[in-house]
C-alpha cells in the first residue's frame with residue numbers, strides 16, 4: 001500500500017467519487033441481500049396457504065423493483081469507481097509520458113523502448129485494475145460475506161451455518177492457489193505474444209532486406225516457431241481454466257450438499273421453516289462469489305502494488321540536465337561559441353570521446369568539422385546542445401557558460417540537423433514546422449526551397465500534405481536529410497549544426513544547398529560536420545579531429561598545404577571521385 005502513496009493527491013481530489021461509488025456499491029449488496037428475505041417470507045406464507053393472488057403479484061413487484069434498483073446502482077458505481085480508475089489511468093499515463101520526455105537522453109541509452117512501452121501499458125493497467133475493480137471486489141466481498149453469514153446465523157441456525165461454511169475456506173484457498181498459477185501462465189502468454197509482435201514488426205520493417213536476401217521462408221519458419229509458442233502457452237492456460245471452474249463448482253456444491261442433508265433434516269423435524277431453508281440456500285449462493293473474488297482481489301492488489309513500485313522507480317528518476325537556480329534566459333543570441341579545454345566521456349564509458357577540445361568561433365562564422373568515424377564530431381554537437389552534462393572544461397555562448405543558460409533558451413536558438421534525419425509519420429509540412437508553434441505555408445515553402453527539397457515535394461501528388469513514413473511515401477535518404485534541414489531552418493536559429501546532413505545528396509545538389517544556405521547563414525554561426533571535403537571546403541575554418549582531439553585547424557587551402565591528415569583525406573576522396581567517373 002506504501003507504493004500507492006504518490007497517488008494521495010489523486011485520491012484527495014477524487015474522494016467523493018470513491019465515497020459515493022462505495023455507497024452505491026453497498027446499496028447493490030443490500031438489495032441483493034434482501035432477496036433471500038423475500039424468498040423466506042414468500043415460501044413460508046405460500047406453504048401456510050396464506051398467499052392471495054394479489055400478494056403474489058406484490059412479491060413479484062418487489063423482485064422486479066429490486067432488479068431495477070440493482071441495475072441502477074450498479075450503473076452508478078461503475079461510473080463512479082471504474083470511471084475514476086480510468087481517469088487515474090489517463091492522468092498516470094500523461095504524467096509518465098511527460099516525465100519520460102523530461103529525462104535526459106542518457107536514460108534512453110540504458111532503457112529499452114520495449115520496457116518503457118510495457119510500463120506505459122501493462123503497469124498502468126495493473127494499477128488501474130487494483131484501484132478500480134480491485135477496490136470494488138474487496139468492498140463487495142467483505143460486506144457480502146459479513147452480512148450473509150450474520151443473516152444465516154441470526155435468522156436460521158448457527159450449527160447449519162458452521163457446517164455449510166466448512167468447504168468455503170478450501171474454496172478461497174484453491175482459488176488463490178489457482179489464481180497464482182493462472183497469473184503466471186497468463187504472463188507467459190503475454191510475453192510469448194510480445195515476442196511474436198516484435199518478430200512481426202521486425203520482418204515488416206526489414207522487408208526489403210528479407211526479400212533481397214531471399215529470407216521469406218526463414219522468416220515464416222521463425223514466425224511459425226514463435227506462433228507455436230503462443231499457442232502452447234495459451235493451451236496451458238485453457239487447460240488450467242478447464243480445471244478451475246469445475247473445481248470451484250465442485251467445492252461449492254459440497255456446501256449445498258451439506259445444507260440439503262442437514263438443513264433438510266431440520267425442516268423435516270420442524271426446527272427451521274421451509275422459508276428459512278430456501279433463504280439459507282440463497283445466502284449460501286451469494287457467498288460463493290466473494291470466496292472466488294478474495295483470491296482474485298489479493299492477486300490484483302499485489303500486481304497493482306508491484307506495478308506502482310516499478311512506476312515509482314521511474315518517477316523518482318531525476319533528469320540529469322535541468323535548469324539550475326542561477327540559469328538565465330538568453331533571448332537574443334549573437335552566436336559566439338567558445339569551447340575551453342573540454343574533455344568528455346559518455347556515461348558508463350572509460351574512453352574520452354573528446355579530449356582537451358578548445359575552439360573559439362566568432363559570431364556569424366562557419367566551421368567545418370571533419371575526421372574519421374568515431375573521432376568525436378557528433379559529440380561536439382550534442383555537448384553544445386547540452387544533451388549531456390560536461391564536467392571538464394567549459395562551453396560558452398556569447399560569453400555565458402551554457403550551464404547557466406535556460407535549456408529552452410539554448411535549444412530554441414540552435415538548429416540541429418541530426419545524423420539520422422528522423423522524420424515523424426505525419427505530413428511533410430508538419431515535419432518541417434515541428435520546432436515552431438505556428439508556420440505559414442509560405443514560410444514552410446521558403447525553407448524547403450533553401451534546403452533544395454521544394455521541387456521534390458511538389459512532385460508528390462499531395463505536395464506538402466504528403467504523409468511520410470508507414471502511412472505514406474518513403475522519402476529517399478537525401479530527401480529526408482533535406483526535409484530535416486528545412487525543419488532546422490524554420491526555427492530561424494542563431495546557430496545551425498548540420499551533422500553529416502548532406503552525405504546522402506549528390507555533390508551537385510550539395511553545392512546548390514550550400515549556395516542557397518550561404519545567404520541564410522550570413523547572420524548565423526554554423527557548424528558543419530562532414531565526411532566529404534566538398535561539404536566543408538568553403539567554411540571559414542576547418543577543424544580536423546582525431547580520437548577526440550584537434551589535430552589540424554585552418555582554411556581549406558592552409559590545410560592542403562600542411563600535407564597532413566586533411567591532405568590525405570582530400571587525396572583519397574579525389575581518387576575515389578576519379579575512379580567513380582571512369
Ligand SMILES: Nc1ncnc2c1ncn2[C@@H]1O[C@H](COP(=O)(O)OP(=O)(O)OP(=O)(O)O)[C@@H](O)[C@H]1O
Pocket residue numbers: 109346347349353371372373374375376377378379380419500
Ligand atoms: N551514447 C554513447 N554512449 C557511449 N559512447 C558513445 C555514445 N555516442 C558515441 N559514443 C562514442 O564516442 C566516440 C565519438 O563518437 P561520435 O559519434 O562523436 O563520432 P563521430 O566522429 O561523429 O563519428 P561518425 O563520423 O561515425 O558519425 C565514439 O567512440 C563512439 O563510440
